[in-house]
Amino acid sequence: MLAESLALSAALFAIGVVGVLTRRNAIIVFMCVELMLNAVNLSFVALSTLYGATGQVFVIFVMTVAAAEAAVGLAIIIAIFRHKQTVNLQNINLLRG
Template sequence: MPINYYIFLSVALFSIGIIGVLTRRNAIIIFMCIELMLNAVNLLLVAFSKMHHLKAFATDVATKVGTEAQLFVFFIMVVAAAEVTVGLAIIVMMYRNIHSVDINFLNRLKH
């Protein structure tokens, strides 16, 4: 499969994520959109990694070229997991305090 497909898919996912983050007010949905963007990046990383590796594999069977990108993916997944724990905790606290997860209530940052 040509790489273009992967790229288009992940760009689409990323854009959905961005638009979601920009337009929605519900903190949980924003959170999910962030995850979506992260996964779009993951997808792209895996795809490029695979392509890169295949190219090198054609000449050298034992090559490890391109596999590093997959490490990044795991890394991102770990960070995303950490983020989920912290982020969800914040959202829960937020809900407990103001009984809402609408981020427009959270305009106290300027004070």
């Protein structure tokens, strides 16, 4: 089942990339990043059947970092919403020349 798991992981990662590139809602872009992290976790777990439990330890670390990232990122989104009353990335163009 290793090859199938890695193929599924690649497909999920690509779907996450497509989502980041196509969506304009900052929260959904953020959820796409979470999907990409999940895809990487799947390949970690699949390879841990071959190489021992170290991969699963890394999955736990990835989950922790994802939780921290979600907290900070959503706080940033809330702060941006207070300023601009929108989370649409089309309207958040302060750095556009």
